[in-house]
Each structure stands twice: as C-alpha cells, then as structure tokens.
Amino acid sequence: MTPAEQIAALRERIRHHEERYYIHTDPEISDAEFDALMRELVALEVQHPLLVTPESPTQRVSGRPAEGFATIAHAEPLLSLDNAYDEGELRAFDERVRKGLGLDADARVTYIAELKIDGLSIALTYEDGRLVRGVTRGDGVQGEDVTVNVRTIRAIPLRLRGVAPARLEIRGEVYLPNRSFARINEERERNDEPVFANPRNAAAGTMRTLDARLVSTRGLSMFAYQVVAPDGDPASLLATQTATLTALAAWGLPVEPHHATCVGIDEVVAFCAAWADARRDLEFETDGVVIKVDDVGSRAVLGATSKFPRWAIAYKFPAQQATTRVTRIDLQVGRTGAVTPVAVLEPVFLAGSTIAMATLHNQQEVARKDIRPGDMVLIEKGGDVIPKVVKPIVSLRPEGAEAPAPFVMPASCPVCQSPLQRPDEEVVWRCENPSCPARLRRSLEHFAGRKAMDIEGLGEALVDQLVSAGLVRDFADLYALDAERLAGLERMGQKSAANLVAELERSRTHDLSRLVFGLGIRHVGERGAQALARAFGTLDAIAGASVEQLQSVDDVGPVVAASVRAFFDAPATGELVERLRAAGLNFGAPVDPDADHGVKPLAGTTYVLTGTLASMTRDEAQAHLERLGARVTGSVSKKTTAVVVGADAGSKLAKAESRGVPTLDEQAFRALVGV
DNA sequence: TCCCCTCGAGTTCA
DNA sequence: CTCGAGGGGA
DSSP: OOHHHHHHHHHHHHHHHHIIIIISSOOSSOHHHHHHHHHHHHHHHHHOGGGOOTTSGGGSSOSSOOOSOOEEEOSSOOOOOOEEOSHHHHHHHHHHHHHHTTOOTTOOOEEEEEEEESSEEEEEEEETTEEEEEEEOTTSSEEEBOHHHHTTOTTSOSBOSSOOOSEEEEEEEEEOOHHHHHHHHHHHHHTTOOOOSSHHHHHHHHHTOSOHHHHHHHTOEEEEEEEEOGGGOGGGSOSBHHHHHHHHHHTTOOOOTTOEEEESHHHHHHHHHHHHHHGGGSSSOEEEEEEEESBHHHHHHHOBOSSSBTTEEEEEOOOEEEEEEEEEEEEEEOTTOBEEEEEEEEEEEETTEEEEEEEOOSHHHHHHHTOOTTOEEEEEEOSSSSOEEEEEOGGGSOOGGGSOOOOOOOSBOTTTOOBEEOOTTOOOOEEOOTTOHHHHHHHHHHHHSTTTTOOTTOOHHHHHHHHHTTSOSSHHHHTTOOHHHHHTSTTOOHHHHHHHHHHHHHHTTSOHHHHHHHTTOTTOOHHHHHHHHHHHOBHHHHHHOOHHHHHTSTTOOHHHHHHHHHHHHSHHHHHHHHHHHHTTOOOBOOOOTTOOSSSOTTTTOEEEEESBOSSSOHHHHHHHHHHTTOEEESSOOTTOOEEEEOBTOOHHHHHHHHHTOOEEOHHHHHHHHTO
C-alpha cells in the first residue's frame, strides 16, 4: 500500500468508528483503540504533510482561534414554522393542507413526524462531498460563519459517503446530549464557574465560543433533517421527506431515528401524544414534533405565507408549569409612560431557568385573573422563553382577615407621582408627565438602542448614572458629554469614557430614519420612521408637514399622523430639535423630486394596474414600477397615486374616475418607467 | 364594516 | 414572542 492508500484506509476506518460512536451510539471498539487509530493517522500525516487534507479527522480541531465570526447570507432563508399547541390546531393544519391540495375531507395526506430537537439550527454546505462551511441560523436571512466550530463536532462528517451532488446544503440542529450537559455543569461547578441553565443554552454558548479547541471538548452533536436544493432548483429536491432522511443517513449524516411516516392526521396526533411523555427517556431535549407534508411536490403547491411554509407545522408539547408565590406586585414605567404591573415571584426553577418575575401586562389582566399579592400562582413557560402567570390558586388563599386585598392600580405614577391617565377604550394606564424620570431613562435607552442611534456602551446602567447625576435631561444633553465629565462616574475609566464619546460622535452621522425612530414618537416605530424619512427627506420637512401631508405617506394613517404632529407641536420639542441640530446630527437632505440617478424616484407612490398593456405583461409592468420604488396594489383607494389603464380596462377605471384618481395610458406609463 | 396583515411596544433570563 | 392597535383591502 502506498502512504496515500494507507492514509485513506485509516480515515475510512476512523470515520466508521466515529459514526458508530457519535451517530449510532453503539461503538465497536474501545476509546483506547480509537485513540490508537488516530495516533497512527497523525503519525502518517506528519511524515507525509502533502497528504493532509482539511477533511482528515485529524483536522477537526483547528489550533488557531478564530477572530470573531463573519456574517454570511443564507442562499435560501431559514423559515421558522407556525406552531400548533393542541390536537385541534393540528387538525386545522390538516384541513388547510387538504384544501390547499384540493383533496376531499376524507382524504388522508401522508405526513412525516419528526421530533423537534431543542438546539440551534445550522446550515452546512458540502462541495464535492467535502464540508466547506457551517453557518448558524442567525435571523434566518443571514447567520454567523461557525465553520471552525462545526468541524469539531464528531457527528458531522467532514466528507460525505457515496455520491452526493457537487454542491449541497444540509440543514439540521446542533444540540448537546443530556449526558454531556450534566458533565459540563459538574465541571463548571467544581471550577466555581456559572453553570448552564439548560442544554440549549450550553449548546448555543458553546457555538459562540471562538476557541474551537474548547468546542471540541464539549461533546456537541447534531441531527440533519433537510436538504436544500442545489442552486434552488426544486426539481432536484428529493421527492419525499422520507427519502430525504434516507439519503442523509446514506451520506453518513446523523438522522434522528424516531421519525415516523404518518398516513392521515390521526396518526400524527397519536405520535404527538405518545412522545409527550416518552420524550423524557431520550438522550436529548425535545420540545415538540415537526410535522411536514411528506411529498415534496405538494409543498410547492402549498407554498408559504409571508412568515411560514404552509406545508409544515411545529407541534409544541404542553407547557411546563410550576407554582410559586407572588411576593408583591411592582409597577414599571415604560418609555411611553405605560405603567405595567409585574409579579415579583419567589424564585422557582422551571424548564431550564429560574423565574423571579413575570409581567402581568395591565390592570385589566390582573383583575381578570384576580391575582393578588401573596397569592400562590401557577406559572408556565410554553414554547417561548417568557414566563406567564396562568392563574392564582384560590384554594390556597387564606380567608377572612388574612385574605390578601385585590390589586388596585394606584392613581399616580410610582416614580414621579403625577396622576395616571387612561383614555376611554384603552387598557393601559399612562404617566403623561413627559419629564418623568422613569420615562426619561427608558427614552434614553431607546434612543441609544441598536435600531435607533446605536450608541454602544450606553445601556441601562450608564443611563441610570447619567440621569441620577443630573448630567442628562434629554437626548441633546448626551452630545454635550465629554470624557472628563464622564470619567467622574462610577465604573467609568478614561478608556470607557473616550469610547462613549467616540460612539456619540459616530452616531451624529447616522441616517435620518434612525434619529426619527430614536425620538420615540408614539406609534412611530422602525418602519414608520423609515417611511417618514424617505418621504420627507429632512427632519424639518417632517416637523413642518401637515396632518394631511403626513397621511399621504404609505402606512401612515390618521393616528400616526396626529401623533407625529402632536410631537412636533409640543412646546419642548422645538428647543430639543434646535439643540440636536446644533450638536451636528444628520437631519437628512431634501428629497429631489426628479432625482433618478440610482435612487427610487417613485418611492412612496402606489399604482394600480388594469386592462391589458400591448408592450408588456402585467407582471413586467409591476416589476418596472417596483424597481423604481413604487408599490403596486390590486384595488383603487384614496392612497392610489395613479391607475395605469390598458386595453379592455375593467371596473377599476370607473372607480378611479369616480374618485378623481389620475390615470395613465400605456404611453404615459412607459414614459414614467422609462422604457 | 369587517377581516387580515404588519407594525409597535413591552418583556425574561443568561 | 405575544398582544393589541393601526392601516388598508374586500
């Protein structure tokens, strides 16, 4: 045998044993024997360095720590799934599927039910059978490149078995087996390190580690469940999910073995019911069952809503519950002045974390559930992370003189004592004092937030200090801070002070939309701020716009428009705006009405198409309009900028004429879009 | 006028 | 993530 052949044979044997150990959890040889094989391979590779490839099992652990993770866009977004919480919702899903596929009520759709692993989603790319990249789910559109860490996970093959497409994206879930989780926490406890709350947190924390060596010791594993069509070609997808899982296993990827092909929804329901209890014996945590239409062709027919595919649903096992005592009910004051009651709980461990607080949303909610300070309550954590108080356990409530009094909303703000207001028809009580210290703090945090002015380092703790020290009374005061004054604060050295000043400096040039969002105008969120900035160009134009002009902006209706107007009409706003201007913030540039160099000249307009155009299809016409930033809708309303009228126009033309909406003929339309 | 969808706002723990 | 409200289409 040549050295190359020897090395290849060894790698093959090692991979085989890795699979036995990490995928089938049924090793054929002892750890010592396995280590011996590895040492043999290392020795050979040392002698023949040219034969070392990145797919060699010896290359799993990279010696060099990575320098943070690069952000990578997914070829196809990782959608999340709609949830079902009970049998009824599962049956409703089945009905939607049958309707979507045009099947009778008694038809039985073939589904595949897979346990939903509680870990973190990962997208693996294989080129010519070799693992070249691992990316986290991130926000679904882009994730972090964690290839170095993924390569250390023994369940994941560095090289696929058999014949695989030249380029292949595999999706799956990285998780930490319960056994590894227990071991890690024991170690951490011994070393006086904080323990992980649950396996998922431990897995997520591990994947974020920049030290691949550490990752390799943690014992992460993975299950694969999806193949993304190479180059997005649906025809090349495997025909069924069952076939996909078989193919994944054949390529040497770990596949969770307890999946079942179910004919008809009854079998799915039974599967979910069976695993709600049986899951406790598994080596990993699962919080539900993923149900997919098995036939891939049917999936294309069903399509997706804007948020979820219509051919799959995630059934969540019933929420885990616990009982504890409400020690008292606190009140929090938010940025908009909303006063929120919060239950302070005797800490209780529930489904992976210790719960000490739970929001009670508003007074109505507290009254409806009749939760009183001192009550024992049932709390639960469903599929989501945020715990909620289900109900008080009334039978445990003392009677007579001992009975706790029902919760009453105070008449004045717990922070500034100004009277609380609640408009008729609304649920939320608000502190209307714009200079309420609590509101000021929350407002400053919002202003500095990542989606607003993105001032790193200016978080809750620092805001608190700045306000307490009287250094900051409004947004503009932030820009008067200098390193000298900051350095006097607690836990604030020269370095952090200088950093903050630099961050403030950087924030001056941010887009106008961030400033508008940061101002915290009621009913104006991230999107609304973008729409306003885009439509008016400058802060002065927004501030000077009439309610009618504001309403002409897409997605701005009477409520939002009135709120914007009220904000700029408030006595304190004028001075604030001037001080922000003096601080050199980016107030935007006027919109150039006839600018068409690369920008979107039709931004903020809405067109309706009717009739048949001679020179292009309706889709093409729509694409032209959208390319220029216009929106195209299906029916004429007062928001319609103009109706494009082709031959044989229908009722939309009549409607446009009766409402005085301008019309464009084909020639005028082509001039507008420049074709 | 009603319904659907999107957006805003509030929020827990590590 | 969820609830509720606002916007806009039917």
